[in-house]
Amino acid sequence: MAIKSVLVPLNEGERCFDVLQSAFVVARRFGAHITAVHARQDTASVPFVFSNLTGALKEAVLQETAQASQRVAGKIGERFVAACESAGVEITETGTFSDEVTASFEVVEGRPVDVLIERARLSDVTAIASPQLGVNTVRQTPVGETLESIMLGSGRPVLIVPQKWDARHCENAAIGWNESVQSSRALAMTIPWLRMMGNVTLVVSRERSRRVALVQDYLRTHGIEAGVKILNRGEKSSGEALLDRCREMKADFLVVGGYSRARPRQLLFGGVTRHLMKNTDIVTVMVH
Numbered sequence: 001m002a003i004k005s006v007l008v009p010l011n012e013g014e015r016c017f018d019v020l021q022s023a024f025v026v027a028r029r030f031g032a033h034i035t036a037v038h039a040r041q042d043t044a045s046v047p048f049v050f051s052n053l054t055g056a057l058k059e060a061v062l063q064e065t066a067q068a069s070q071r072v073a074g075k076i077g078e079r080f081v082a083a084c085e086s087a088g089v090e091i092t093e094t095g096t097f098s099d100e101v102t103a104s105f106e107v108v109e110g111r112p113v114d115v116l117i118e119r120a121r122l123s124d125v126t127a128i129a130s131p132q133l134g135v136n137t138v139r140q141t142p143v144g145e146t147l148e149s150i151m152l153g154s155g156r157p158v159l160i161v162p163q164k165w166d167a168r169h170c171e172n173a174a175i176g177w178n179e180s181v182q183s184s185r186a187l188a189m190t191i192p193w194l195r196m197m198g199n200v201t202l203v204v205s206r207e208r209s210r211r212v213a214l215v216q217d218y219l220r221t222h223g224i225e226a227g228v229k230i231l232n233r234g235e236k237s238s239g240e241a242l243l244d245r246c247r248e249m250k251a252d253f254l255v256v257g258g259y260s261r262a263r264p265r266q267l268l269f270g271g272v273t274r275h276l277m278k279n280t281d282i283v284t285v286m287v288h
Helices: 014-030 055-087 112-120 142-154 181-189 191-196 206-220 238-249 263-269 272-279
Strands: 005-009 033-040 102-109 125-129 158-161 172-176 199-204 226-230 253-257 283-287
Touching (some): 014 033, 014 055, 181 283, 199 238
Parallel strands (some): 005 033, 033 102, 172 253
16 A cells, blocks of 8 residues: 555644654655644534523624634644745645645544544545553543544554654664454555665564564565564563563564454553553554
């Protein structure tokens, strides 16, 4: 799968524009188009907010809310234009088949998560910030809820950009391989990235290491030579051990399947996916 369309959700948060910088790097690597989308709630579609207001007052509130929303969208659009100009990226109305890096900005009304899932299904990858650290669960943050919803609802890869990440080309890839359907999808959907890496390593548990040669053979058919590292868990969770191994390898790009175990189980007991969402310190691609 070629990487020709990159979706970037934009809001007022500073980190969205950090993610946009990483999206520029991806787009330059593949000659892709970036679609930046500001999804805003259609206030009129949430009637319970205004159920106790008179007709005239309700209309006044709706009008003021709409104007405020337009002002926010305008500021986001201005920041988008400034970011593109600074990066030397051409702004177009839509993407076209080309090797040139282009970008467009849209404001779409509706339930934001639904809007972004719909757009993500028609994008090769969605770039989004990792959830804020210091909260108990991923879904306690708007970013975490959006990230999780897009990954589960789109069927496409999400590119998670960690906090304080210096946007740059990644060269050292790690693949967290657990033989699941999700990790198989993640592997297949990131072949274009992996072919451009200087180094690719499969990180597997000891019990799966005997069968990892099959994965190496598959990657070799795509011109990718992959090494193997064993995951040493000890007293750590699988997520902690995987990130530790990535640090030891100096990996700057991680590929994993998301929610290869049932999501309700991970919500109750935790799991690799949720740990990586919150704690990854390198660019991470997840696919459900």
